[in-house]
Amino acid sequence: xxxxxxxxxxxxxxxxxxxFKITNSELKLKSTGNTIVDSSGNAVVSESGGNVTLGNVRxxxxxxxxxxxxxxxxxxxxxxxxxxNDIIDGNSSYGFCRLGLxxxxxxxxxxxxxxxxxxxxxxxxxxxxxxxGLSGIYFILFSASYVSNDPERAVEALIMLSNGTALSTALxxxxxxxxxxSYANATCSYVGHFNANDAIKxxxxxxxxxxxxxVTATHANIVLLRRTA
Numbered sequence: 001x002x003x004x005x006x007x008x009x010x011x012x013x014x015x016x017x018x019x020f021k022i023t024n025s026e027l028k029l030k031s032t033g034n035t036i037v038d039s040s041g042n043a044v045v046s047e048s049g050g051n052v053t054l055g056n057v058r059x060x061x062x063x064x065x066x067x068x069x070x071x072x073x074x075x076x077x078x079x080x081x082x083x084x085n086d087i088i089d090g091n092s093s094y095g096f097c098r099l100g101l102x103x104x105x106x107x108x109x110x111x112x113x114x115x116x117x118x119x120x121x122x123x124x125x126x127x128x129x130x131x132x133g134l135s136g137i138y139f140i141l142f143s144a145s146y147v148s149n150d151p152e153r154a155v156e157a158l159i160m161l162s163n164g165t166a167l168s169t170a171l172x173x174x175x176x177x178x179x180x181x182s183y184a185n186a187t188c189s190y191v192g193h194f195n196a197n198d199a200i201k202x203x204x205x206x207x208x209x210x211x212x213x214x215v216t217a218t219h220a221n222i223v224l225l226r227r228t229a
Contacts, residue, residue: 042055043055064076095118095119095121095122095123095133095134095223095224096118096119096123096221096222096223096224097116097117097118097119097120097123097130097221097222098116098117098118098219098220098221099113099114099116099117099125099130099202099219099220099221099222100113100114100117100216100218100219101113101114101214101215101216101218101219102114102216103216104147104213104214104215104216105204105213105214105218106213108203108204108205108206109203109204109205110128110201110202110203111128111201111202111203111204111214111218112127112128113125113128113130113202113220116130116222121133122134122224123222126199128201128202129162129199129200129201130199130200130201130222131197131198131199132194132196132197132198132199132200132222132224133196133197134196134224134227134229135193135194135195135196135227135228135229136193136194136224136225136226136227136228136229137191137192137193137224137225137226137228138191138192138193138194138222138223138224138225139189139190139191139222139223139225140159140167140168140189140190140191140200140220140221140222140223141187141189141220141221141222142157142158142159142168142170142187142188142189142202142219142220143157143185143186143187143217143218143219143220144157144170144185144186144187144202144204144214144218145183145184145185145214145215145217145218146172146174146183146184146185146186146204146206146212146213146214146215147174147181147182147183147212147213147214147215148174148181148182148184148206148211148212148213149181149182149211150211154171154172154173154206154207155171155172155173155174155184155186155204155205155206155207155212156169156170156171156186156204156205156206156207157169157170157171157186157187157188157202157203157204158188158202158203158204158205159188159189159190159200159202160200160201160202160203161198161199161200161201162198162199162200162201167190167192167200168188168189168190169188170186170187170188171186172184172185172186174206174212183215184212186204191225193228196229202220204218
């Protein structure tokens with residue numbers, strides 16, 4: 001059985017095979033308060049400050065909430081609710097950036113990377129600090145490439161909070177085998193939760209003679225895996 005609802009002669013809702021479809025129009029929520037309520041006056045769909053909230057909405061035992069092509073985007077089967085894999089969240093819920101060097105850094109300590117490349121809204125740089133704009137779970141990878149012309153024992157790479165607390169470290173050794181430059185690489189990673197606007201930084205060190213420098217192959221990648229607020 002089919003049915004249609006029109007306003008001012010324009011159809012905006014149609015029922016086909018027990019499914020309701022919004023056609024040729026939009027259903028716009030009020031900026032504040034409840035837009036759709038149940039028979040008891042409880043909110044089913046409401047908006048406040050740009051945030052849309054669903055109330056006590058129950059999925060059908062078969063089928064679900066569909067896109068314009070009739071494909072399920074939210075469905076239930078045997079008590080398990082499934083979200084379609086091809087749903088893309090808003091830009092504010094994910095992000096990534098790459099950090100690189102434009103010149104060799106010769107003084108051990110905090111690294112001053114170039115400005116982030118990628119999501120420059122949620123990742124920003126101030127001096128040596130990289131600010132993570134969103135609260136969430138992040139994966140961080142830091143690869144430090146070293147060069148030395150003198151005998152050197154060991155080199156170190158660090159991922160740190162802005163206050164200097166080490167989150168992850170890695171060590172390697174420059175093997176001085178020839179009279180020209182010799183190289184090494186130390187790579188460390190970290191995965192964990194950060195609050196919005198937490199800041200991190202990266203550092204390097206070389207032991208015994210402090211003669212190892214980091215070259216422009218040094219880089220870092222930061223990925224927001226999941227937003228939590």
